[in-house]
Amino acid sequence: MYLAVFGQPLAGKSTVYEALTGAVSDPVGSGPALATVKVPDPRLDRLIALFRPKRTVPADVAFADVRVAGTAFSKHAGLAPAYVERLAQADALLLVVRAFPDESVPHLEGSVNAWRDLAAMEEELTFTDQLLLAKRLERISELLGKVKPAERESMERERVLLQRLLSSLERGLPIRDQALTAEERKLIRHYRFLTEKPLLVVLNLGEEQLAEVTQWEAALQERLHGTRMAGACIAGKIERELVQLEEPEAQEFRQALGIAEPARARILRTAYRLLGLISFFTVASNECRAWTIPAGTLAPQAAGAVHSDMERGFIRAEVVHYDDLVAAGSFAEARRRGLVRSEGKQYVVQDGDVIEYLFNV
Ligand SMILES: Nc1nc2c(ncn2[C@@H]2O[C@H](COP(=O)(O)OP(=O)(O)OP(=O)(O)O)[C@@H](O)[C@H]2O)c(=O)[nH]1
Ligand SMILES: [Mg+2]
Structure with missing residues (x-):
């Protein structure tokens, strides 16, 4: 990040x-x-004290x-x-x-005057996006007449979307505050708008x-x-x-x-x-490590943050929450108390999860 x-x-x-x-x-x-x-x-400091790994990676x-x-x-x-x-x-x-x-x-x-400057900088960002949008819209209207009918439809849809973004920006609404569907956000991602x-x-x-x-x-x-x-x-x-x-x-x-x-x-x-980011942890005898992922990430994709093999060969995740693990004092004790859960591909990783992955490659 x-x-x-x-x-x-x-x-x-x-x-x-x-x-x-x-x-x-x-x-x-x-x-x-x-x-x-x-x-x-x-939390990582506490896990280190508990597991005394050779290596720690925040x-x-x-x-x-x-x-x-x-x-x-x-x-x-x-x-x-x-x-x-x-x-x-x-x-x-x-x-x-x-x-x-x-x-x-x-x-x-x-x-x-901090408030004057803050407003001025927000305006700069807005204005920069407006210029980019105006330029792109101009390009699209040039192209619309020339492209094949098959492409015309998606281009027309893009034109409508960009025009909407521009109108809202002109009313002072940054793109990050505009109501867009997930699909629309994906469509405009490559423009990397500053107010988004x-x-x-x-x-x-x-x-x-x-x-x-x-x-x-x-x-x-x-x-x-x-x-x-x-x-x-x-x-x-x-x-x-x-x-x-x-x-x-x-x-x-x-x-x-x-x-x-x-x-x-x-x-x-x-x-x-x-940014809607959360952390999960992996602990092994030789390494304690914190990983950053977006909230809402599923277990296999979270494993991908650790290693792509672990995502590809994901079997299941053994999950215990940090609080439970610390209260139990060890993985074995947490397991004995039934606090370690076995989670599958649809599990949404939670902030503070300590995860042991089982995978096969
Ligand atoms: N008194 C005071 N001076 C500060 C403070 N923060 C920064 N300065 C001073 O303001 C001047 C500019 O600080 P910089 O951090 O270089 O500012 P900048 O935004 O990086 O400047 P440029 O990169 O040249 O645009 C320096 O002389 C700093 O010592 C502060 O909190 N109090
Ligand atoms: Mg500087």
Whole structure:
């Protein structure tokens, strides 16, 4: 999974990226800086304590600090094509919006106003999709007269669908909030529309604003809309320092500053919820591992996340929920208590399942 960090110039994108990943974003590189972070999961820690495997592999998520040479923004003209391409590749967009006041950091508009900027960036995304749709619609009307009757029907259906998306966008409704059937979503997937992607808004607060973080959070929530948009307030500059500290010390600083949890844990949790992702675990004597899958995934496809052979040769899944396994203390004891179930091909994997696969290749 890959999240693209983007936003207005000097909003603190690189700062937030560094706070989330602990990596350094090379300021002169023109491509995106990429870093993978391990997803913290107390359940995996507990399983490790229980099974003492030789190796542990947490789930991971990649972040990109998206940059382009030159300017990505020219007001109301849509985003620059190179920029759009980088965003289009992402599973979700992480929009950094500046809230921190700092005279020494200039702002495009000459003043700091997070809500104005958030609205402006949403408009940029919308406008970018509108341009893409308009272009595609134009192309379709050119082609409609030329294609064979067999193709004409599906093309006509696409035209109607795209026209509907465009009209709704023009009324300010991002594609992620538009009512589309699963089939329609599949039909438009290859366009990789920016307003179709889950959007995570990170409000970048200054240290001095942490005292009113509750008010900022509430104000941010009010500006989110739909189920595929989420928000979080973090103090990017402070978090970038905290991520470099060892845990007991970082914890002390967080407490003193009134920061409830590390930005990385917070953002990853929000991203999982936003993307509808869940985790399941595999445990063996030599390895404990967390896997990320979309909610609703069936057991064989979940096995495919582990190894394609396990999906192909799937026989059944021995499943015990994390809570039950931890309460029992061991697989054997969980089995004795009848907490390990044997599940087949139609089983929908649940968050926190610990699974032992039986397969045959
Ligand atoms: N006071 C204060 N300054 C911040 C904060 N976050 C970022 N900055 C400063 O703002 C400036 C820009 O931060 P960056 O993280 O480089 O911003 P950016 O969005 O990556 O900038 P570009 O990539 O150049 O568009 C730097 O001088 C940061 O130190 C913050 O929370 N408080
Ligand atoms: Mg930067």
